[in-house]
Amino acid sequence: MDFNWTEEQAAFRAQIREVLARTLPENWEHIAHGPASKEQTVFAKKICADLAEAGLLVPHWPSEWGGRDADPWEAFILAEEMWMAGEPRGGQYMNVNWIGPILMLFGSELQKETHIMPMAKGQTLWCQGFSEPESGSDLASLRTRAVKNGDTYTINGQKIWTSYAGDADTCFLLARTSDGKNGISIFLVPMDTPGITVRDIPSIIGEGDIHEVFFDDVQVHEKWRLGEEGQAWEIIGQVLSLERVGIPRFSLASKTLKDAVSLLKKEGRFTGAAIDQAAKAHAACEAARWYSYFIIDKRAKKIQAGPEASVGRFSTVICERLVSEFVVEHVPEAISGVHPMLLAHHQRGIVAGVASGAAEIQLNIIATQFLELPREPR
Amino acid sequence: MDLQLNEDQLAVADAIDKLAEDFSSSPVDFHGFALVSPELDAALEEGGYFEIAAVPEMGAVSAAASTTRLAQLPYTAEVALSMLVRPHLDIELPRPFGVIENGRPGRFVPQAKTLIIIDGDNVGIAHPQEGDVEALPESLFAYPMGKLVGTPEVKQLDAETAKTVKTWMRVALAAEVAGLMQAALDSTVEHVSVRKQFGRPIGTFQALRHRLAECAVLTGGVRWLALKAAFSGDAGDAALAALHAQDSATRLIYDMHQMSGAMGMTLEMDLHLWTYRMKALLSELGGRGGQSQVVADECFADA
Numbered sequence: 001m002d003f004n005w006t007e008e009q010a011a012f013r014a015q016i017r018e019v020l021a022r023t024l025p026e027n028w029e030h031i032a033h034g035p036a037s038k039e040q041t042v043f044a045k046k047i048c049a050d051l052a053e054a055g056l057l058v059p060h061w062p063s064e065w066g067g068r069d070a071d072p073w074e075a076f077i078l079a080e081e082m083w084m085a086g087e088p089r090g091g092q093y094m095n096v097n098w099i100g101p102i103l104m105l106f107g108s109e110l111q112k113e114t115h116i117m118p119m120a121k122g123q124t125l126w127c128q129g130f131s132e133p134e135s136g137s138d139l140a141s142l143r144t145r146a147v148k149n150g151d152t153y154t155i156n157g158q159k160i161w162t163s164y165a166g167d168a169d170t171c172f173l174l175a176r177t178s179d180g181k182n183g184i185s186i187f188l189v190p191m192d193t194p195g196i197t198v199r200d201i202p203s204i205i206g207e208g209d210i211h212e213v214f215f216d217d218v219q220v221h222e223k224w225r226l227g228e229e230g231q232a233w234e235i236i237g238q239v240l241s242l243e244r245v246g247i248p249r250f251s252l253a254s255k256t257l258k259d260a261v262s263l264l265k266k267e268g269r270f271t272g273a274a275i276d277q278a279a280k281a282h283a284a285c286e287a288a289r290w291y292s293y294f295i296i297d298k299r300a301k302k303i304q305a306g307p308e309a310s311v312g313r314f315s316t317v318i319c320e321r322l323v324s325e326f327v328v329e330h331v332p333e334a335i336s337g338v339h340p341m342l343l344a345h346h347q348r349g350i351v352a353g354v355a356s357g358a359a360e361i362q363l364n365i366i367a368t369q370f371l372e373l374p375r376e377p378r
Numbered sequence: 379m380d381l382q383l384n385e386d387q388l389a390v391a392d393a394i395d396k397l398a399e400d401f402s403s404s405p406v407d408f409h410g411f412a413l414v415s416p417e418l419d420a421a422l423e424e425g426g427y428f429e430i431a432a433v434p435e436m437g438a439v440s441a442a443a444s445t446t447r448l449a450q451l452p453y454t455a456e457v458a459l460s461m462l463v464r465p466h467l468d469i470e471l472p473r474p475f476g477v478i479e480n481g482r483p484g485r486f487v488p489q490a491k492t493l494i495i496i497d498g499d500n501v502g503i504a505h506p507q508e509g510d511v512e513a514l515p516e517s518l519f520a521y522p523m524g525k526l527v528g529t530p531e532v533k534q535l536d537a538e539t540a541k542t543v544k545t546w547m548r549v550a551l552a553a554e555v556a557g558l559m560q561a562a563l564d565s566t567v568e569h570v571s572v573r574k575q576f577g578r579p580i581g582t583f584q585a586l587r588h589r590l591a592e593c594a595v596l597t598g599g600v601r602w603l604a605l606k607a608a609f610s611g612d613a614g615d616a617a618l619a620a621l622h623a624q625d626s627a628t629r630l631i632y633d634m635h636q637m638s639g640a641m642g643m644t645l646e647m648d649l650h651l652w653t654y655r656m657k658a659l660l661s662e663l664g665g666r667g668g669q670s671q672v673v674a675d676e677c678f679a680d681a
């Protein structure tokens with residue numbers, strides 16, 4: 001075992017920090033509030049193009065698709081640095097982490113030709129149309145329907161909580177083509193298709209992040225169906241494992257904790273219970289970090305991680321919670337906007353146990369697949 | 379970065395696994411508090427396992443992984459301190475080691491050839507003579523416990539050596555707790571998978587499943603923090619690992635006993651052999667408050 005970064009890995013991290021220091025504007029702290037503010041989304045388009053130019057958008061993609069076959073470690077180091085900086089790439093991380101890779105695996109020639117290079121160049125934004133008002137954790141119960149007439153599907157239904165839908169060019173949409181879990185199909189739908197309406201949902205986590213998306217007789221040609229009819233469950237099974245240890249949340253949580261402690265120290269308030277809670281939160285951040293690294297190490301060695309991804313994910317939920325609670329109790333002025341980066345963390349941190357699969361669902365997976373407990377009756 | 383054991387470390391892990399086989403189940407007629415195995419101690423001594431931390435190809439990571447593995451056995455021997463503290467000192471000290479912290483009874487004190495004596499910030503070393511220590515066989519803690527009754531000569535360590543001792547004691551504690559948590563968890567998972575109430579295994583009730591799953595998450599975290607601290611030997615890493623170990627174990631012990639019902643209170647079930655070793659370790663080195671202070675000093679120094 002070796003817990004040190006290689007020289008190349010350290011140099012890669014330094015390069016990213018240098019590019020960020022050069023590229024992020026003076027008022028970045030104020031832009032960074034909320035995960036998907038308009039200001040940030042506009043800025044993301046610009047910085048993603050710059051990053052692509054510098055070879056820092058999709059280094060882990062195959063060279064055929066604009067990458068340089070960098071290993072999963074570099075992809076993760078990149079994700080860490082971006083997330084720690086307040087995710088200047090905005091919604092782009094979804095393309096980079098899983099939409100692009102999934103298209104490479106399951107896309108038709110036309111779909112790959114159309115969609116992958118614009119992602120690699122940072123020119124396009126996608127959104128993920130999975131959740132519905134009646135289908136959250138129980139995703140397989142979704143009702144949005146795609147009915148085929150000749151070579152075209154007519155899609156009707158509603159999605160909700162869709163991040164970046166207001167600015168996205170394309171939707172990675174799940175819709176039902178027949179009954180049951182194996183009756184769900186994936187469609188790559190341009191967001192300017194007639195019949196799509198997007199409505200912003202005001203939230204604690206900042207303006208412009210989550211949306212409702214309505215589909216009224218939306219026409220989609222079958223050539224934009226990804227994979228076979230009914231193959232969605234199999235395909236997104238692969239997505240979710242990339243997504244679960246996708247965002248290195250411990251990196252920003254850990255930095256936020258240090259920043260909060262630093263503020264307290266300046267004011268002579270880093271004493272007593274603050275010390276105990278900060279230490280506990282720090283330990284949780286490091287536990288999440290090393291468990292996540294362990295999974296990335298497996299990924300780099302092409303060893304299947306399986307339900308361990310849910311263990312990593314839940315570790316991250318714990319660390320986000322402890323850091324958020326620490327800030328609320330000891331640096332409450334942050335929540336009123338006095339420290340924009342601490343607020344930005346708060347808004348990202350509070351969703352850790354809900355977005356991309358609720359924490360309790362991870363516990364169900366750990367219980368059944370990791371501990372191999374007898375299954376719950378259905 | 380490479381988070382898989384290397385070839386030499388794997389070879390050690392395999393050998394330890396093999397050695398552990400003979401000690402993997404408690405004797406049916408055992409109904410005591412501490413299940414001590416001189417045979418396990420002798421086998422480890424003979425195999426040279428107390429020296430592996432000093433072998434560059436294996437290092438403290440291998441010693442920590444071995445400590446974790448051996449802590450999963452129902453049998454106990456003075457493994458952790460000998461494997462992780464002893465090799466990091468410049469002075470040759472005879473094993474086994476015992477610990478006396480702030481005058482309280484400590485683990486392995488009755489058979490210790492070397493006592494680590496902690497009084498606040500001071501750390502001393504003593505070699506007890508006949509009559510200096512007294513065994514406490516009634517202690518519920520599942521280590522051989524003992525107290526100091528005589529006044530053996532105590533050699534105070536300089537501040538730097540004292541810090542080294544405490545750092546490696548923290549690593550040893552975390553590595554051991556990682557194994558104890560794993561064993562208690564495994565034992566409870568087995569119990570709830572078999573025990574039926576209301577017509578189904580109690581392990582099918584989500585109220586228990588989620589707590590077990592959370593304990594599995596905590597166990598994984600303690601294991602990684604212990605390995606990282608063993609690798610770096612850093613005082614801050616060691617304190618983080620010990621803190622996470624004591625904090626996580628506190629919760630896990632309660633949950634595991636709760637789910638084991640009345641059976642978990644008996645000396646028939648092995649559960650207490652792990653939980654009452656953990657309980658003995660919860661207060662060591664100042665407990666959570668003690669570790670937190672070190673984390674504050676070491677990890678937040680530049681904050």
Ligand SMILES: Cc1cc2nc3c(=O)[nH]c(=O)nc-3n(C[C@H](O)[C@H](O)[C@H](O)COP(=O)(O)OP(=O)(O)OC[C@H]3O[C@@H](n4cnc5c(N)ncnc54)[C@H](O)[C@@H]3O)c2cc1C
Nearest residue numbers: 128129130131136137161162163351355356357358360361
């Ligand atoms: C910031 C944010 C961004 C998001 N972005 C997107 C997006 O871009 N695209 C998209 O499709 N979705 C998105 N989501 C939705 C997200 O995937 C869902 O919120 C998530 O799957 C949980 O569903 P839910 O909110 O309906 O909660 P519910 O499923 O109603 O769950 C509520 C509570 O019940 C618990 N629960 C549910 N089922 C069980 C069970 N079987 N056992 C035990 N407990 C259970 C949950 O764990 C949770 O605690 C986003 C959510 C957030 C917060």
